[in-house]
Amino acid sequence: KAGVTQTPRYLIKTRGQQVTLSCSPISGHRSVSWYQQTPGQGLQFLFEYFSETQRNKGNFPGRFSGRQFSNSRSEMNVSTLELGDSALYLCASSPGDRENTEAFFGQGTRLTVV
Amino acid sequence: AQTVTQSQPEMSVQEAETVTLSCTYDTSENNYYLFWYKQPPSRQMILVIRQEAYKQQNATENRFSVNFQKAAKSFSLKISDSQLGDTAMYFCAFTLIMNRDDKIIFGKGTRLHILP
Numbered sequence: 001k002a003g004v005t006q007t008p009r010y011l012i013k014t015r016g017q018q019v020t021l022s023c024s025p026i027s028g029h030r031s032v033s034w035y036q037q038t039p040g041q042g043l044q045f046l047f048e049y050f051s052e053t054q055r056n057k058g059n060f061p062g063r064f065s066g067r068q069f070s071n072s073r074s075e076m077n078v079s080t081l082e083l084g085d086s087a088l089y090l091c092a093s094s095p096g097d098r099e100n101t102e103a104f105f106g107q108g109t110r111l112t113v114v
Numbered sequence: 115a116q117t118v119t120q121s122q123p124e125m126s127v128q129e130a131e132t133v134t135l136s137c138t139y140d141t142s143e144n145n146y147y148l149f150w151y152k153q154p155p156s157r158q159m160i161l162v163i164r165q166e167a168y169k170q171q172n173a174t175e176n177r178f179s180v181n182f183q184k185a186a187k188s189f190s191l192k193i194s195d196s197q198l199g200d201t202a203m204y205f206c207a208f209t210l211i212m213n214r215d216d217k218i219i220f221g222k223g224t225r226l227h228i229l230p
Contacts, residue, residue, distance in 0.1 A: 031216045043205065043220040056217050090159060094216045103218060105151075105159035 002027065004093045006106035013113050018079040021109045023091030025072050031055075031096030032074035033103065034066060037088040046089075049074050050096045081113045116141045118208050120221035127196055128229050134181075135191040135224050137206030145211040148182065149218070150191045154202040162204070165189065167211075193226075201228045 005024040013019050025032050034046040045058040049068035066076040078085055088110050092103040118139045127133040139148070150162040165173045165182050172180050177197075181190045193200055206221040 033216055033218070035218075035220075042222040045217050045219070048216055050216075058217075088157065092159075092216070092218070096216060102161055102164065103216060104161075108157050110157075 004091060004104050004106035006089075006091050006109050008109060009107065010110045011112070013081050013111065015081055015083060015113055017081050018077060019081060019111060020075050020077045021089055021091075021111070023074045023076075023093075023106060025074070025091075025093030026104055029093040029095055029104075030072055031094045032068055032072065033092040033094070034074070034076050035090045035092065036060075037090055037108070038086075043090070046076065078111075083113050085111065086113045087111060116143075116208055116210070116219050118206050118219055118221035120204075120206050120224050122224045123222070124225040124227070126227040126229055129196060129198060131196055132192060132194045133196055133226065135193075135204050135206075135226065137189045137191070137221055139187050139189060139206070139208050139221075141187070141208070141210070143210055143212060147209050147211065148180075148189045149207040149209075150178070150180070150189075151205040151207055151220075152200075152202045153205065153223075154199075159205075163191065196228045198228050198230060200226065202226060 007022045031050045033048040035043045037043045047057045052068045063079045068074045088108045090108045091106045094103045146167045148165045152160045163175045177194045179192045203223045205223045209218045
């Protein structure tokens with residue numbers, strides 16, 4: 001069974017640009033969650049999608065958005081990039097049925113904003 | 115609000131020794147899951163062990179075991195016979211069962227070095 005795939009692995013963007021990150025969950029998983037990991041703040045929850053619907057959202061500005069497609073693949077978008085958006089963005093895949101809470105993570109996308 | 119606290123930013127132990135990583139959490143809810151995740155330099159977050167709050171018996175997975183003290187809201191991880199491959203960041207994490215989503219709350223992590 002293929003794991004969680006995040007693309008791209010590395011990204012360098014300039015302040016003010018926008019970026020789109022992609023996450024393909026494990027086959028059969030319907031929930032995709034996104035986390036931002038920084039040395040200072042640790043892992044912070046961005047949002048979670050289940051069956052194309054956002055079920056929860058963390059405390060991030062509206063510049064951070066996401067969506068999920070019918071095949072459960074998810075994208076997150078960050079507009080008007082700021083230097084502080086430099087981070088490792090992790091995607092987690094889970095069945096989403098709340099009976100099995102084990103989340104499987106991708107290797108992340110390292111975003112650097114210059 | 116739920117919080118997870120890991121008081122040890124960094125630890126080092128010799129190979130084959132036993133090490134315990136501390137974690138405390140805060141919640142007013144009664145039903146939840148607790149996790150320990152490992153993040154090696156490859157950045158892949160891997161689930162090490164999971165504990166259901168309604169289970170009194172401490173979870174074990176080979177060399178990894180937890181000491182779950184629900185009243186004290188404590189959830190420590192013990193690694194026995196530590197190996198060089200155990201070198202990684204370890205995150206304690208928490209999710210509510212009553213949640214309608216799969217949001218996980220993480221501690222800040224403990225960087226563990228296993229020394230040869």
